[in-house]
Amino acid sequence: MKAVVVYESLWGNTAAIARAVAEGLGDDARALHTDEATADALAGIELIVAGAPLLGFSLPTEQMLAAQGDAMPAPPKPADISHPSMRSWLAALPAGKGRSAAFETRIWWSPGSAAKTILTGLEAAGYAAIERERFMVTGRYGPLKDGEIERARAWGAKLASAR
Numbered sequence: 631m632k633a634v635v636v637y638e639s640l641w642g643n644t645a646a647i648a649r650a651v652a653e654g655l656g657d658d659a660r661a662l663h664t665d666e667a668t669a670d671a672l673a674g675i676e677l678i679v680a681g682a683p684l685l686g687f688s689l690p691t692e693q694m695l696a697a698q699g700d701a702m703p704a705p706p707k708p709a710d711i712s713h714p715s716m717r718s719w720l721a722a723l724p725a726g727k728g729r730s731a732a733f734e735t736r737i738w739w740s741p742g743s744a745a746k747t748i749l750t751g752l753e754a755a756g757y758a759a760i761e762r763e764r765f766m767v768t769g770r771y772g773p774l775k776d777g778e779i780e781r782a783r784a785w786g787a788k789l790a791s792a793r
């Protein structure tokens with residue numbers, strides 16, 4: 631199965647999960663930032679897995695992303711806001727056929743869901759939803775909770791075997 635993982639990540643937690651999910655999916659699967667996941671890169675893809683952080687109880691909005699550039703107090707490392715948002719990537723996603731799954735990185739107790747919004751967008755483009763998953767960080771900017779990378783790899787393998 632031809633699969634790809636597409637992600638948005640400001641501080642690296644979602645990027646690390648995306649790479650682990652791609653490893654679990656198999657040798658041919660790659661983790662791509664939104665600007666790498668072009669129509670050409672998605673040609674013939676049978677499964678799109680997309681992920682983003684949960685910010686302000688939702689999939690980050692353009693306003694939230696812009697605000698991270700000069701956030702006070704300053705984060706331990708600057709936010710990478712150099713890539714298109716997951717929202718804008720979904721809005722421009724060409725219609726396709728295949729299946730989809732979505733994930734978010736987040737703090738365990740928070741309300742809200744980014745993955746739900748992502749899955750709705752993928753379904754609107756023609757990618758039938760399989761499932762969504764959450765991966766936990768232990769603080770506002772991370773790090774990921776112990777064991778989450780391994781769990782992401784296992785989730786990727788499970789998606790690859792889903793029929």
Ligand SMILES: Cc1cc2nc3c(=O)[nH]c(=O)nc-3n(C[C@H](O)[C@H](O)[C@H](O)COP(=O)(O)O)c2cc1C
Binds near residue numbers: 640683737739
């Ligand atoms: C400004 C800000 C808002 C956040 N809002 C939420 C939130 O509403 N719910 C939650 O569970 N986590 C929240 N978090 C934690 C992030 O979801 C978490 O750090 C995520 O892993 C960041 O992903 P990234 O490193 O890929 O950018 C917030 C973090 C920041 C810095």
